[in-house]
Amino acid sequence: MYQPFREYLEQELFRRFDLQSQPIPPGLERQVSDRGKHQATIQSWCYQCPEFRKIRYTYIDGGEASQVFNSVIYPSPCYDLPLLGIDLLSFGKKKILVVLDFQPLFRDEAYQKKYIEPMRELHDNYPDLAQGLEMKFYDANQYFSKYLIFAKTDAETVENRLFPAFRDYLNLYWGLLDRAEPLTDPEEIRRIVKAQKDYDQYSADRDPASGLFSSYFGHEWAEKFLYEFLFADASPLA
Numbered sequence: 001m002y003q004p005f006r007e008y009l010e011q012e013l014f015r016r017f018d019l020q021s022q023p024i025p026p027g028l029e030r031q032v033s034d035r036g037k038h039q040a041t042i043q044s045w046c047y048q049c050p051e052f053r054k055i056r057y058t059y060i061d062g063g064e065a066s067q068v069f070n071s072v073i074y075p076s077p078c079y080d081l082p083l084l085g086i087d088l089l090s091f092g093k094k095k096i097l098v099v100l101d102f103q104p105l106f107r108d109e110a111y112q113k114k115y116i117e118p119m120r121e122l123h124d125n126y127p128d129l130a131q132g133l134e135m136k137f138y139d140a141n142q143y144f145s146k147y148l149i150f151a152k153t154d155a156e157t158v159e160n161r162l163f164p165a166f167r168d169y170l171n172l173y174w175g176l177l178d179r180a181e182p183l184t185d186p187e188e189i190r191r192i193v194k195a196q197k198d199y200d201q202y203s204a205d206r207d208p209a210s211g212l213f214s215s216y217f218g219h220e221w222a223e224k225f226l227y228e229f230l231f232a233d234a235s236p237l238a
């Protein structure tokens with residue numbers, strides 16, 4: 001269901017950047033679950049390039065029961081750019097949840113103006129996908145922008161509306177990167193390294209998918225996947 005989104009992202013990345021494949025810890029790159037009703041394959045990809053220190057995306061294909069496309073793109077710490085976050089979920093026909101955001105590292109006004117305001121027009125073009133839903137797992141004021149795509153929707157909207165929105169958001173993100181001036185002050189760069197690390201810790205500790213990973217692939221695998229791949233700068237004990 002979300003394969004065209006994965007393919008589009010992949011094509012864009014390969015076309016625009018000089019990607020280098022990054023290793024994924026043994027056993028985490030691909031896993032097949034055959035636990036009765038939880039039949040699924042999970043597969044992940046990881047790259048880096050001068051502009052992005054980590055690009056990772058994951059696809060869960062559980063047939064009708066589950067389709068998930070999840071991705072985070074971490075800019076090089078010499079850019080204070082938000083992270084690009086993608087979480088497209090479908091559990092049967094009834095439960096389709098889509099999230100797409102430039103995840104802010106800082107919340108001050110100058111930052112908002114530079115990186116979040118440019119999203120406003122796009123956001124306003126897709127009112128059906130920006131539903132302003134309440135968050136249960138996360139704090140909407142931390143690492144989410146006010147112009148995120150966040151909707152409970154249906155397959156038809158995914159195809160007809162989400163795909164154009166996805167293209168627009170990606171294009172805007174590449175544009176912000178093009179215009180970004182790399183930082184050179186080691187102090188400023190350290191501040192970004194820390195903010196990206198804090199994002200990983202926050203995200204790993206709250207990841208709403210941890211139960212899903214456990215039920216499909218077992219608790220041990222799930223913890224490893226969270227702390228050694230998805231959010232590798234987080235610590236399980238922190």
Ligand code: BLA
Binds near residue numbers: 135
């Ligand atoms: C919600 N994301 C969810 C849910 C699951 C996942 C199972 C809960 C759905 C529900 O029952 O309501 C799934 N999260 C995943 C998967 C991975 C993951 C499969 O990290 C990893 C492979 N989540 C992200 C990113 C964003 C994001 C990058 O990982 C940013 C765009 C957003 N996911 C996000 C939000 C919700 C969500 C905002 C709703 C959570 C809430 O209500 O608080």
